[in-house]
Each structure stands twice: as C-alpha cells, then as structure tokens.
Amino acid sequence: MTNALEICSDTLRCEIAPEMGGSIAGLWMGDIPVLRSTSATELTGVRRAGSFPLVPFSNRVGHATLTWAGTSHTLVPTTGDEPHAIHGVGWQHPWQVLEADSHSARLSYTHQADDSWPFAFEAFQTFRLNGNELILSLSIQNQSAVQAPVGLGWHPYFVKRKCSQIFFQATGRWEMNAEKLPTHSEPSQGLDTDCAVLDVDHCYDGWPGVVELRDEKLHTRISSSLNHLVVFTRPEHSFVAIEPVSHVNNAINLINLPGACPEALGLRVLEPEESMSADMRVRVERVN
Numbered sequence: 001m002t003n004a005l006e007i008c009s010d011t012l013r014c015e016i017a018p019e020m021g022g023s024i025a026g027l028w029m030g031d032i033p034v035l036r037s038t039s040a041t042e043l044t045g046v047r048r049a050g051s052f053p054l055v056p057f058s059n060r061v062g063h064a065t066l067t068w069a070g071t072s073h074t075l076v077p078t079t080g081d082e083p084h085a086i087h088g089v090g091w092q093h094p095w096q097v098l099e100a101d102s103h104s105a106r107l108s109y110t111h112q113a114d115d116s117w118p119f120a121f122e123a124f125q126t127f128r129l130n131g132n133e134l135i136l137s138l139s140i141q142n143q144s145a146v147q148a149p150v151g152l153g154w155h156p157y158f159v160k161r162k163c164s165q166i167f168f169q170a171t172g173r174w175e176m177n178a179e180k181l182p183t184h185s186e187p188s189q190g191l192d193t194d195c196a197v198l199d200v201d202h203c204y205d206g207w208p209g210v211v212e213l214r215d216e217k218l219h220t221r222i223s224s225s226l227n228h229l230v231v232f233t234r235p236e237h238s239f240v241a242i243e244p245v246s247h248v249n250n251a252i253n254l255i256n257l258p259g260a261c262p263e264a265l266g267l268r269v270l271e272p273e274e275s276m277s278a279d280m281r282v283r284v285e286r287v288n
Helices: none
Strands: 005-008 012-017 023-029 065-068 071-074 096-100 104-111 121-130 133-142 148-150 157-159 165-169 172-176 182-187 190-194 200-205 210-214 218-224 228-233 239-245 268-270 275-286
Touching: 005 096, 005 104, 005 121, 012 121, 012 133, 023 275, 133 148, 133 268, 210 239, 218 239, 268 275
Parallel strands: none
Antiparallel strands: 005 012, 012 023, 065 071, 096 104, 104 121, 121 133, 133 275, 148 268, 157 239, 165 190, 165 210, 172 182, 172 200, 200 228, 210 218, 218 275, 228 239
C-alpha cells in the first residue's frame, strides 16, 4: 500500500506513488489504460508500476562495479537473479512532494553518497497533464565535491494489445551478451513491426526522439529530448517497455574500453553543482 497523488485533464488521469520510487502507478484515457496501470493505493512494488524514473543511470552497471577517476567502487546489486546494479537508485527510494495541484506535481529526491551510488545528488521530477498529453521532466544536480558521471531516463511499460504495432527510427542497435550487457553496436534502422511477436531487449543509438505505438484502441506518441532508446518485450509479455534514456547500457564501464568515446555513448560528466535535465511527452489519441 502507498499514498496516491492523482492529476487529471479532460481526457487523461495519472496516479503517482511518491513513496514508491516516485513512480507512476497508472495512466488512463477514460477507462483505457495507456501504461500498465494499477491504483497507487494498491501498488505493491515499483517493478509493477506503470513507469519509474531512471537516475543517476539507466539500465545496468555491469557486475555492480563502477571504475571512475582511477577508483573502483563496488555497488549494491539490485536483484538476486543477476549480479548487476540496475536502473539507478532513484526508483528504490521515496520522493518528497514539493508541489501538487489537480493537473501537475513536482517531486524531489536527495541522495547521499553510499554503497549504492558513491556520488551525492539531488533529483527533481515534474508531471503535468495538458489535454491528451502527459508531460514529464527529470533533472539531476551533482552535489559531490568531485566530477560525477550521470544519466537520466524513464522506464514506462505501455500496454501491449492484440494489434499493437511500434515504429521508430534509429541508426544503430547494441547487441547483448548472455549477461544482458552490450557488446557492440550494429547498424539498425529502428523498428516497424507487430509487437505481438517482438522479442527484444536492446538499446538503440541515433534515435531522433519519437516512437509511434498504435493498437486497436489507442494511438500513442512518445517523444523525448534524449537520443537513446531501450525497447524491451517478449511475446508472452502484456507490455512493451519503451525507455527514452541518455546513454547506452553500461556506458559507465564501456568508456574504459580502448577507443571508446563518452559523448557517443551518451555519458554525461557533471562538475560539482552542475545540472542535467531531460523531458518526455506521452500524447494519446483514441482510435475511431
């Protein structure tokens, strides 16, 4: 059980669970769920939410080991079924409600350096409904006395219906090994396919910032200021995770490879007190 924070527009309703990782419990257009949706008062875990923030990194830090500025940091593995640190730390902690009204909310989370992440930071989220659009922003400020690597993103789970189809453009796709870590990028034009048979868990490069998701009930347009995209679904899943992110999976360790380019991998390095921000929009229309 968790406390609910509800915002509404004329066509959309969004329930937020600040105490459960600052997550979105559910997003509905009328009675049709846009995201995998549960009432915030009934949400039993962040991994069952409709969406949650990715801060200060997305996806995995391989083997929960971070090497930075000549120092190796052993992080806390996130789950017991694999050895990696996953999706940052923001989703694992309560967020404070700074402002809230009938159509918007602003949350914050302050992290002190610990074994989960060795750099202090403060993060902010905003949620706003405007007509048939959910507008999200996420920012982070480095509060350490040293440079810190950072990344941002979102992990929304969109409902996968019988006729769901996904379309987006890209320039590359990172191939994964058996440990769910990226090995190299291959040219890719993105996806234009039926979600029912899609089996994918990859990060795409060169994403221009738009995904179209269509099914028999809704046309959903996901857009973001970020230029990497993680897509995850299996044929047996009732969702498709469409995740705008700032960097390639495990970028924090890939930069240590010979010839690696931090900028190409999307990794940002913030000076003390420097900030980074991103936005995402989810625009929903009924299919007549």
